[in-house]
Amino acid sequence: AQSVSQHNHHVILSEAASLELGCNYSYGGTVNLFWYVQYPGQHLQLLLKYFSGDPLVKGIKGFEAEFIKSKFSFNLRKPSVQWSDTAEYFCAVTPVSYNTDKLIFGTGTRLQVFP
Amino acid sequence: EPEVTQTPSHQVTQMGQEVILRCVPISNHLYFYWYRQILGQKVEFLVSFYNNEISEKSEIFDDQFSVERPDGSNFTLKIRSTKLEDSAMYFCASSGQGQETQYFGPGTRLLVL
Numbered sequence: 001a002q003s004v005s006q007h008n009h010h011v012i013l014s015e016a017a018s019l020e021l022g023c024n025y026s027y028g029g030t031v032n033l034f035w036y037v038q039y040p041g042q043h044l045q046l047l048l049k050y051f052s053g054d055p056l057v058k059g060i061k062g063f064e065a066e067f068i069k070s071k072f073s074f075n076l077r078k079p080s081v082q083w084s085d086t087a088e089y090f091c092a093v094t095p096v097s098y099n100t101d102k103l104i105f106g107t108g109t110r111l112q113v114f115p
Numbered sequence: 116e117p118e119v120t121q122t123p124s125h126q127v128t129q130m131g132q133e134v135i136l137r138c139v140p141i142s143n144h145l146y147f148y149w150y151r152q153i154l155g156q157k158v159e160f161l162v163s164f165y166n167n168e169i170s171e172k173s174e175i176f177d178d179q180f181s182v183e184r185p186d187g188s189n190f191t192l193k194i195r196s197t198k199l200e201d202s203a204m205y206f207c208a209s210s211g212q213g214q215e216t217q218y219f220g221p222g223t224r225l226l227v228l
Binding site: 042043044045069092096101102104 | 219
């Protein structure tokens with residue numbers, strides 16, 4: 001079935017550790033790719049997005065993601081996490097080729113960063 | 116910075132009752148969406164709305180659901196006769212263009228008893 005997969009459900013890190021969260025999707029053709037973050041008690045906020053061009057995209061708060069078309073992946077990275085990065089992270093895809101603008105979300109990854 | 120707002124933040128209702136969830140999208144946006152997240156599950160698309168009509172809806176969005184833009188600022192989701200399984204967080208989102216970034220509201224937590 002077509003879907004968006006986030007394989008890490010819960011990640012626990014110490015401050016200054018590096019982070020990589022996986023995201024894979026199974027839609028063919030052109031896709032728009034997003035990472036959203038939800039801090040405790042807050043709403044979904046856009047971290048970064050990829051529509052076209054340079055497959056390495058930089059977002060807010062030092063996050064970046066790399067689109068690898070051959071692997072259908074859009075992994076999120078941060079070289080050094082902070083306690084304030086504790087949140088839930090959602091990968092989302094719009095399969096543009098399917099003539100839709102809906103977002104299809106992964107299950108989310110809960111990140112806990114300890115000082 | 117403009118934001119999407121939603122009211123109420125929490126709603127408790129009895130099974131079979133009607134509920135209306137309200138959203139105020141970002142003012143110059145033209146595309147509006149509802150999503151929901153049942154506890155412990157994925158955020159799921161419900162419906163998209165453009166030019167005063169539904170442009171796409173999911174299988175979840177059956178005849179019990181309806182959306183409306185009653186005036187120039189509000190966007191509402193109505194559930195006609197709530198079921199226990201409608202308990203979820205409902206998110207409204209808006210976008211300036213189709214297939215572009217969607218900006219989300221804080222959500223309404225609906226509990227059906």
